[in-house]
Amino acid sequence: MKAVIRDTYGPADVLRLGEVEQPAPGDDEVVLRVHAAGVDMGVWHLMEGVPYLMRPAIGLRRPRNPLIGTDVAGEVQAIGANVTRVKPGDRVFGTCDGAFAELARTPQDRLAPIPENLTFEQAAALPTSGMTALMALRDAGKVRPGQQVLVIGAGGGVGTFAVQLAKAFGAEVTGVCSTSKVELVRSIGADDVVDYTVEDFADGKRRYDLIVDTAGNRSLSHLRRALTPLGTFVIVGGEEGGRWLAGMDRQLRTVLLGPFTRRRPLVVFAFPKLELLERLAELAEQGKITPVVDKTFPLSEASEAVRELAKGHARGKMVITV
Template sequence: MKAVLQERFGPPDFLRLQEVDRPRAGAGQVLVRVHAAALNPYDWHMMRGDPYAARLMGGMGLSRPKCRVAGIDAAGVVEAVGAGAGGLRPGTPVLGFCAGAFAEYACATAELVVPKPERLSFEQAAAVPMGAVTALRGIRTVGRVRAGQRVLVNGAGGGVGTFAVQIAAGLDAEVTGVCSAGSTELVRSLGAAHVIDYAREDFTDGRARYDVILDNVGNLPPGRLRRVLTPTGVLVANGGGSPGRVFGAIGSMLQLAAVNAVTRHSLRPITPATPGGPAHEDLLAVTALIQAGQVTPVIGRTYSLADTAEAMRHVEEGHSRGKTVITVR
């Protein structure tokens, strides 16, 4: 089968499309014939080996990538089922976290894939796992958004932000989206009551206050964001703008903990939506919202499997509109 390999940490140029053996589903796993895969900031962190602290913690490998085949988010059809992987049968269209998603076939823990909503194409379905689960956790689980609250989503035009705006609007919150000028109409169409072009307006100037802020960008210090929180407001940090390549998001979490100790506001990080964490219930929740027509994935660009390195460069620039997707077959 064809697969995109990363033999060592480094830039997108290190990614290679090669022929490799097809993986086999082990106990508790399913083998997925991949139709599409999506890219996330997580993927380029894994590609670069950033932050270094994650290498020491065993999250990505110490001197070279732990998983030779890149990619996590995938959608496709179950090809085979390993022992003890109940609930899914060959031929079932699925989406979820598949280690080595940038390939024609990938294995996944059975609990980390769920049936694909019928209304989605495979490209749309591939855009769901990490982005939608992270948004759901940020808005519903961590932010605890309720009807009537004022919610601001910073980075509203990106992969997580486009899901977050829809989820918050679906909870009957009054949503303000912060994005680039090129995404303002998109964000408004997703349910935002107000849209701010960050290049023309400073949303931290204090003219409006918010019950919940979901920060997907991390380009502003917590103290500045706290200015526009209500007295009991919540700042939800999605790990962006991590301080340096050594500690990454771990450093951001430590910063939030330090600020939390001296402020009445609540500053909370999102538990990352990764293939190693509990995600089954969250995947079911977001696919239910999608099936009900309340949430629709936004795809900014699509690439072929052979152009994965180019797609990774685009995502690494940090200005992706919606999700960037790889069409595999």
């Protein structure tokens, strides 16, 4: 089968389309005919092999797994002996190790049914970014109806879901984004939008009960200035801090700050959970969240998709079609 593979760590040029052996399902696994695969910064990190601290888990000098891609949507083609949750022909979405391929194998508990009102491309945009936003708002931020919520990076992959989820949970939402994304952020339900190129959300005019920062490049002291006295800020990701930490330094500083402030600083790392996937599917089926797909790329142009993602200009999500 055709799949995007890489033999070494590096920029998008290391990705190439090649032929690999078709996967067979283990007892608790499912093989999908891939129709679409989401592109997120996790793919970029795995491609580059950064932060270096994760290399013992993924391969010190070169990737242990040559396949790449995490978010997937497709049809079940084969199932293992113990699989009971899905059957061949089902439309499903979720996560796997190697989504940029014609076929992908993954455990059954990393998949959920695709709502009828979503396309494969929309479903592929949902898993990692949607789960991250849901964890940031519901689990870490404990968002409540009527709260003032600020989403930084509101026009990006996680941010577009965070805006919609905060509205679904009854909050009043302000999105922070660049000029080119202002209308997009308004269109997905933000009550107010701050264009960071012309104004500062922490200018003291307004304070927020919960801040979700998906952009990862503002100081913690800057975020605290925009919070209510007992407010919470949640850090999602971050790309600064060099190749050893690659954003983890900011998250570590956030954790260390906790005992010394009344404002609750928290961090979120996305982990695949069936409950999260099912909750996202339910909200999508109800029309409360709709994945924003910016561009689609064929499998042969996966390297270009990742290259575009790294520029940081994506409006919502980019998706690879297979």
